Structures are given as structure tokens and as C-alpha cells.
Amino acid sequence: MVNRVEITNKAAEMLARLKSQHGALMFHQSGGCCDGSSPMCYPAGDFRVGPQDVLLGEIAGCQFYIGAAQFEYWRHTQLIIDVVPGRGSGFSVEAPEGVRFLTRSRVFTDEEVSQLEAAGPPSRAA
Template structure:
């Protein structure tokens, strides 16, 4: 089955480390400017999910939400959560680690797109 969001091994390792340190976590990719368009990692419950935030999948055990308006631009792609060196989003849990979650993407094939459930 095709997934809207997947994660690299490096991202899954960091997710496990953050869960060990902070407990259950979640990801939010809003439609805001600056940090808002980056994947933000929070402890579950530390960010209010709004009525226009869509659950697009999970990475590890962590739910991944994206604002509906932002999803409009990304709906034709599979998101690939990765980790890069450097400072990322200031409020994201990994920001003190000198690394940042980062999104890569690839376009779904017509066959894959037909398999995706509607959000």
C-alpha cells in the first residue's frame, strides 16, 4: 500500500531517540511562513490540532499532520521525512540537537495515486 509520508532510517532513529527522551511525539507541517512550512516535532498534546489539519499518516509511531491548504500543494507527492545537519525549526524538539527534520518528496505515479484514500 502506498503511503503519503515515509521516513528514512536516520529519521526513524531520531524519532525513537526523541520518544525515549520526551514520550509520545507528533509532527505538524502547517501552511505558515518560515518555520511553519517545515516539519515541526512536538510532544503529543503540546500543539493544538485544528479542524483543517489533516492526518496524512504516521512515521514510526508518530502521527504526521498537515494543514489542508498546504496539503493542496503536496497531495501529488509522497513526502519523505529525513534528517539533515544544521539548525531547523526553532520550536521543534530536535532543534537543540544540531540537526533538523527535513522533507524530500517524489511525485506519485498514476497507479499509486489511484490507490490513495481520500483525506
């Protein structure tokens, strides 16, 4: 079964370092322009998710949510979380490290779409 969200090795290494500093973490991918469309990483529980948020999956032990409206635009793509040099604006925990998480994507194949449809829609946050 294909995952709706993945993480690069480099981003997973950064995430491990951040988890040692901050404890359990989670991601939220919102829609918006500029840094508002970047994946944001927060200490678990510091960002409130609700029924408007879709749980895409888990990466490196961290739950990954996306806003429902944004999910509708991106439902046909796999999100791949990477890390690049530079600081984004916002409250994401990697900012003081001089890096920022970045979302890359690829379109699911027809076979992958069939697998995802057979599995049913992803769950929503409570």
C-alpha cells in the same frame, strides 16, 4: 497501498532517541516560507490540531498532520521525512540535538494516485 508520508532510517533513529527523552511525539507540516515550511515535531498534545489539519499517516509511531491548504498543494506527492545537520528555528524537539527534520518529496505514480483515490480522502483532525 502507498503511504502519503514516509521516514528515512536516519530520521527514524533520531525520532527513537527523541521519544526516549520526550515520550510520545507528533508532527505537523505547515505551509509558509523558510522554517515555517519545515516539519515540526512536538510532544503529543503540545500542538493543537483541528479540522483544518489533515492526518497524512503515521511515521515511526508518530501521527503526521499537514495543514489543509498545504495538503491541497502537495496531495500529489509523497512526503519523506529526513534529518540533516543544522538547527532550524522554531520549537521542534530535535533543535537542541543540532539537527533538523526536513521534508523531501516525490510525485506519486499514476497507479499510486489511483490507489489513493480508491481509498478516499485522508481524515481530518477533530
